[in-house]
Structures are given as C-alpha cells and as structure tokens.
Amino acid sequence: MFDKIHFVKPVFKFSELPEVKLPELILCGRSNVGKSSFINSLFNKKNLAKTSSAPGKTRSINYYNVDDVFYIVDLPGFGYSKASQSERQKWSKLVSEFILSSENLYHAFHMLDSRHEPTELDLNLNQWLESKNKQYTLILNKADKLSQSEVHKSVNAVLTKFPHLNFNQDLFLYSSIDKKWKKSVLKRIAELFY
Numbered sequence: 001m002f003d004k005i006h007f008v009k010p011v012f013k014f015s016e017l018p019e020v021k022l023p024e025l026i027l028c029g030r031s032n033v034g035k036s037s038f039i040n041s042l043f044n045k046k047n048l049a050k051t052s053s054a055p056g057k058t059r060s061i062n063y064y065n066v067d068d069v070f071y072i073v074d075l076p077g078f079g080y081s082k083a084s085q086s087e088r089q090k091w092s093k094l095v096s097e098f099i100l101s102s103e104n105l106y107h108a109f110h111m112l113d114s115r116h117e118p119t120e121l122d123l124n125l126n127q128w129l130e131s132k133n134k135q136y137t138l139i140l141n142k143a144d145k146l147s148q149s150e151v152h153k154s155v156n157a158v159l160t161k162f163p164h165l166n167f168n169q170d171l172f173l174y175s176s177i178d179k180k181w182k183k184s185v186l187k188r189i190a191e192l193f194y
Helices: 035-042 085-101 120-131 148-161 179-193
Strands: 005-011 024-029 061-066 070-074 105-113 136-141 171-173
Touching: 024 035, 024 120, 024 179, 035 070, 035 179, 061 085, 105 120, 105 179, 120 136, 136 148, 148 171, 171 179
Parallel strands: 024 070, 024 105, 105 136, 136 171
Antiparallel strands: 005 061, 061 070
C-alpha cells in the first residue's frame, strides 16, 4: 500500500485527461495552502510535486497515480490576488468544470491553512462540494507553525464553521515538516481506497 506513486501528467484542457480511469482524490484549496508539499511529504518523495514559494504557480490539474489504485489530483489553488482577472477566470472555469464533469471524482481533500480561519472562498467551496453531494475531508495544513493552544483554537474555529465534521474522522491536522499527524491522514486515505 502506497508503494508506487508517480506523476502522470499535467492537464490544461479536458482532452488531455489520462486514458486510464481510476477513482480520484482531489486536493483543493487556496493558493499557497501547501498542496504540493503535502503530496511530497505524505509519500516521502522530495521532488514528486513541484513546490514554489510564490503562490499561484500551479496552473494545471496535476495527476499522480498511487499503486494503480487511485489518482491524487492536485487542482490549481484559488484566490491568488496577483493573478490577472482573466487568469483567475480561466483557472476557476477549469476547476469547476473538472469537478462538475469528472465521472471518477471519489473524494475531495479540502485543504486549509491552520493559522487562519476559513475564508469566504473556503466556505463557498465547502458549500459547493456539499451541494454537488461530493464527499470531502478537511485538512488543516501547516499545523507545525502553531502552539498547542493555537492548534485547539484552530480546530475549534473550523468546527464552529463546519459543525457536522468530526476531528480525526473527516477533519485532520497536517504538517509537511512535523510528521506526527501523517499516520492519521494515510489511514484516512487507506479507508477510502483500499
């Protein structure tokens, strides 16, 4: 389990989607929330997903094959203010059409920065996933940057916004630097796909 993971291809339009059809775990969230670092640390592959200190760099839908069992699909981050209006609209259209049209979308990991309360864009994304009956898990990333009391505050803030979630069931802490939350997230993925 989780023995073989490799980058398949970037997708800029739907004609480029992989020919092999597998269930899809999508990663979605704001720009610079750490989706690429999440992939690298989760599977112990330092340069599997390209990372950047500048937000808004991921402009394609990136496919990763895990054990020939499922795809991790890294969607472009939303809400990057320095992108042009036309670029933001293009990204938004690509992502929304993907989620609407994908016949293989099995689950979404909605990633949040644990240092900040969910934004209006995060709330909109969550409501949208629910309205489309898409199953999802919330990942509070960058938790290593918080003190213990701040971790509790972050979790409580999210539970206030999303009271139907349960900690360590469909709401998880994560850090690409401190691996102490990694096992719980891998277990969640295993429960979904194995």
